[in-house]
Amino acid sequence: MKKVFGILALCMMILSSCQTKQTEKNFIEENTDFAAKQISLEFKKMDSLGVVLNPRTLHNDGTVRYNKPALWTSGFFPGSLWYLYELTGEDLWKQRAEKLTKTIEQMQYSTRTHDVGFVIYCSFGNGYRLAHIPEYKQIIINAANSLTTRFRPHIGCIQSWSAKKGWQAKRGWQCPVIIDNMMNLELLFEASKLSGDNTYRDIAVKHADLTIKNHYRKDYSSYHVVDYDSVNGEMRSGCTAQGFADHSAWARGQAWGLYGYTMCYRETKDPKYLDQAKHIASFILNHPRLPKDLVPYWDFDCTDANKNYRDASAAAVTTSALYELSTYVEGEEAEKLKGAADKILESLASPSYRAELGANHNFLLMHSVGSIPHNNEVDVPLNYADYYFLEALVRKRAIEKL
Numbered sequence: 001m002k003k004v005f006g007i008l009a010l011c012m013m014i015l016s017s018c019q020t021k022q023t024e025k026n027f028i029e030e031n032t033d034f035a036a037k038q039i040s041l042e043f044k045k046m047d048s049l050g051v052v053l054n055p056r057t058l059h060n061d062g063t064v065r066y067n068k069p070a071l072w073t074s075g076f077f078p079g080s081l082w083y084l085y086e087l088t089g090e091d092l093w094k095q096r097a098e099k100l101t102k103t104i105e106q107m108q109y110s111t112r113t114h115d116v117g118f119v120i121y122c123s124f125g126n127g128y129r130l131a132h133i134p135e136y137k138q139i140i141i142n143a144a145n146s147l148t149t150r151f152r153p154h155i156g157c158i159q160s161w162s163a164k165k166g167w168q169a170k171r172g173w174q175c176p177v178i179i180d181n182m183m184n185l186e187l188l189f190e191a192s193k194l195s196g197d198n199t200y201r202d203i204a205v206k207h208a209d210l211t212i213k214n215h216y217r218k219d220y221s222s223y224h225v226v227d228y229d230s231v232n233g234e235m236r237s238g239c240t241a242q243g244f245a246d247h248s249a250w251a252r253g254q255a256w257g258l259y260g261y262t263m264c265y266r267e268t269k270d271p272k273y274l275d276q277a278k279h280i281a282s283f284i285l286n287h288p289r290l291p292k293d294l295v296p297y298w299d300f301d302c303t304d305a306n307k308n309y310r311d312a313s314a315a316a317v318t319t320s321a322l323y324e325l326s327t328y329v330e331g332e333e334a335e336k337l338k339g340a341a342d343k344i345l346e347s348l349a350s351p352s353y354r355a356e357l358g359a360n361h362n363f364l365l366m367h368s369v370g371s372i373p374h375n376n377e378v379d380v381p382l383n384y385a386d387y388y389f390l391e392a393l394v395r396k397r398a399i400e401k402l
C-alpha cells in the first residue's frame with residue numbers, strides 16, 4: 001500500500017511540474033506573440049510612409065520621438081528586433097533587425113559618448129551572437145576602440161559625459177562618470193574576446209573596480225554621478241542628474257549597477273563582482289518602498305507625492321539582470337532571485353504595464369520615466385524598457401529550458 005501511495009505522489013509531482021512548465025511556456029509564447037504583433041504595426045507604418053523609423057519614446061505633446069543614430073537609445077529598437085528573431089526563429093525578424101542595425105553603423109566611430117556601448121552592443125552585439133554576420137565583428141571592435149578613447153588612465157575610469165557642453169556644462173563637473181556606464185563595459189569584454197586583445201577587458205575591470213569604490217554607499221545603493229578631478233584623479237563629489245536628490249537611490253541607476261556587476265561576474269568570474277551584484281539585488285528587493293508588484297518608483301527616496309511615478313524601464317532592466325544572477329548562485333538563493341525576476345516580469349506583462357495591441361504608439365510597455373529633473377519623458381513608453389523586457393523573456397526561456 002505504502003508503495004502505491006509513493007508511486008501516486010511521484011506521478012502527481014511529475015504532473016504538476018509538467019503543468020508549471022506548460023504555464024511558463026504559454027506565458028513566454030503569449031508575450032512573444034504580442035510583441036511580434038505590436039512591433040509589426042510599427043513596420044506597417046514604415047511601409048505606408050516609405051521610411052525607416054527607430055522609435056524611442058513620446059514627446060511631451062504625445063507624439064512619437066524617433067532616434068537619430070547619435071542618441072544613446074538608438075541601438076535598443078534594432079536590439080529588440082534581434083530578440084524577436086531569437087524568440088520566434090522567424091527570418092522576417094532577422095531581415096528587419098539587419099535593416100535597422102545598418103542605420104546606426106556610423107556610431108562605431110563615435111568618441112563623443114560612452115553610450116557607444118549601449119548603441120553598438122545591443123544591436124551589432126546581438127546580431128553577431130545570433131547571426132554571425134562577419135562584418136559585425138570589426139564594427140564591435142571599432143566601437144570598443146572609440147569607447148576606450150574616453151578612458152582616463154590617471155583616474156582609472158571611462159569618462160561618461162563631456163563636462164564642457166550641453167546641460168552638463170552648467171554643473172561644474174570635471175570628469176563626470178555615471179553608474180549607467182557600467183552597461184557600456186559589455187562591449188569592451190566582447191571586443192577582447194573577438195580580438196584576443198585584453199586591453200579592452202583591462203579597462204572594463206579598472207572602471208568596474210573604481211565604481212565599486214566610489215559610486216557605492218554602505219547600504220549598496222549608488223550615486224548616479226561621481227565627478228573626478230581631471231588633474232589629480234581624486235573623487236570630487238557624488239551627486240545626481242536624473243535622480244530625486246544627490247544622496248537618493250535613482251531606481252534605474254540601481255538597475256544598471258545590478259546588471260553591470262552581474263555581467264562583470266559573467267565575464268571575469270571574479271567573486272567580488274558576484275558579491276556586489278548580490279548586495280545590490282538585496283538593496284532593491286528588500287527596500288521598504290519597493291511596491292508589492294516589484295515595479296519601483298523612479299527613485300527609491302522620492303518624497304514628493306506629486307512625482308510618484310513608477311519606472312517600468314528600471315523594472316525591466318532589473319528582471320533581466322536577476323534572471324542572469326540567479327544562474328550564478330544555488331539552492332534557495334537562486335530560487336529567491338529567480339522568483340523575484342518572475343514576479344517583476346509578470347507585473348510588466350500584466351495590463352497595468354503592458355499596452356493593449358495597437359495602443360501605446362506600438363511600444364510594448366507603458367509607465368517609464370526618462371528624467372524627471374529635466375521634465376523629460378515622464379510616465380511614457382521607452383524603447384529600452386521594451387528591449388530589456390524582451391531580453392528577460394529570452395533569459396527566462398533559457399533558464400526554464402523551454
Ligand code: GLY
Pocket residue numbers: 072180242252370
Ligand atoms: N543612460 C541614461 C538613462 O538611464 O537614462
